[in-house]
Amino acid sequence: QVTLRESGPALVKPTQTLTLTCTFSGFSLSTSGMCVSWIRQPPGKALEWLALIDWDDDKYYSTSLRTRLIISTDTSKNQVVLTMTNMDPVDTATYYCARSRAAAQPFDYWGQGTLVTVSS
Amino acid sequence: DIQMTQSPSSVSASVGDRVTITCRASQGISSWLAWYQQKPGKAPKFLIYAASSLQSGVPSRFSGSGSGTDFTLTISSLQPEDFATYYCQQANSFPLTFGGGTKVEIK
Numbered sequence: 001q002v003t004l005r006e007s008g009p010a011l012v013k014p015t016q017t018l019t020l021t022c023t024f025s026g027f028s029l030s031t032s033g034m035c036v037s038w039i040r041q042p043p044g045k046a047l048e049w050l051a052l053i054d055w056d057d058d059k060y061y062s063t064s065l066r067t068r069l070i071i072s073t074d075t076s077k078n079q080v081v082l083t084m085t086n087m088d089p090v091d092t093a094t095y096y097c098a099r100s101r102a103a104a105q106p107f108d109y110w111g112q113g114t115l116v117t118v119s120s
Numbered sequence: 121d122i123q124m125t126q127s128p129s130s131v132s133a134s135v136g137d138r139v140t141i142t143c144r145a146s147q148g149i150s151s152w153l154a155w156y157q158q159k160p161g162k163a164p165k166f167l168i169y170a171a172s173s174l175q176s177g178v179p180s181r182f183s184g185s186g187s188g189t190d191f192t193l194t195i196s197s198l199q200p201e202d203f204a205t206y207y208c209q210q211a212n213s214f215p216l217t218f219g220g221g222t223k224v225e226i227k
Contacts, residue, residue, distance in 0.1 A: 037216070047156075047164065047207055049216040060214040063121050096163055104211045106154035108175070110163035 002026035004036075004097050004111035011117050012087050018116060022080040022097030029055055029075050033102040036080040038071065040093040041113075048093075053080055054103060087118045122146050122210050126219035132227040137198045141222045143191040143208035151187045152212035158221075159204045167206075168193065198224070 008020035022036060029036060037052040051071040052060045061069050070083040080097060094115045098107035123146035133139050143153065151171040156164035166175050168184040171191055181196045195202055203226055208219040 046220045047158075047209075047218040049209075049218060052214075052216070060216075062215050098163075100211075103214070104152055106166050106169040106175075106209065106211065107156075107164070108166050110165075113163055 002099065002109045004099060004109060006095060006097050006111045006114040008095070008114055008116065010115060011119065013120050014088055014118060016087050018082075018084045018087050018091070020082045020084075020095055020097075020114065020116075022082070022111060024078050024080070024097070024099065027099065029053075029073055029078070029080070031055055033105075035100045035103055035105075036073070037098050037100065037107060038080075038082045039096045039098055039107070040091075041096070042090070042093040045093075050084075050095075051082060052100075052103065060103070089118045092116065092118045121215055122149060122213065122217050124208055124210055124217050124219035126206075126208060126222050128222060129220065130223040130225060132225045133198050134227045135198055135200060137227075139195045139198055139202075139224060141193045141206055141208075141224075143186075143193070143219050145189045145191075145210055145212075148188045149210045149212035152210055153184075153186070153191050154209045154211060155182075155184055155193045156207045156209065157202075157204045158207065164207060195224075 004024045035054045038050040094113040096113045098110040125144045153171045155168040158164040172184045205223045
């Protein structure tokens with residue numbers, strides 16, 4: 001069955017770089033159309049899409065965050081990595097990774113999320 | 121960017137009530153719209169895709185409609201397990217965007 005799991009630090013300091021890893025199973029990111037996205041949710045607030053990488057290694061980013069984000073994949077390890085630079089307390093959120101069967105398809109499987117707190 | 125506006129932001133309803141949530145896109149997105157349900161402390165659950173197609177396993181009391189810029193999610197008879205926050209999301213173009221959410225609360 002399809003599973004995704006996020007991992008990374010629970011606490012980062014302001015100005016530091018955050019690196020999150022999404023480890024997935026039950027599907028291959030090499031399959032035509034397949035995509036993995038990162039989505040975040042500040043406490044008590046709405047969902048915000050951050051970035052997507054597809055089967056062809058095309059990458060798409062949030063307009064407001066694109067200068068701070070890098071998404072990459074290690075297909076041999078079934079992992080997608082998100083790097084976010086210059087972290088700020090407003091970046092405190094639960095970060096999710098999610099799968100979609102194509103860029104225009106919904107997120108049909110989600111990880112459980114990982115809470116990242118930005119504080120000195 | 122395409123802005124997604126949901127209304128209302130919250131609604132109080134009783135078990136058995138019919139509840140309708142609206143999602144409006146700032147520009148036309150054809151039928152490239154999905155709906156999600158999120159309960160506290162949990163990841164969102166995908167309910168509806170292509171504006172009106174029910175995901176397998178989702179109860180038939182949930183339905184979606186609309187195209188272009190205006191969409192609705194309807195729960196025909198609210199059940200206790202339906203109290204949650206609902207989000208719309210457009211998949212027409214990048215960047216992908218979500219609505220601000222609608223919290224369905226117990227009256």
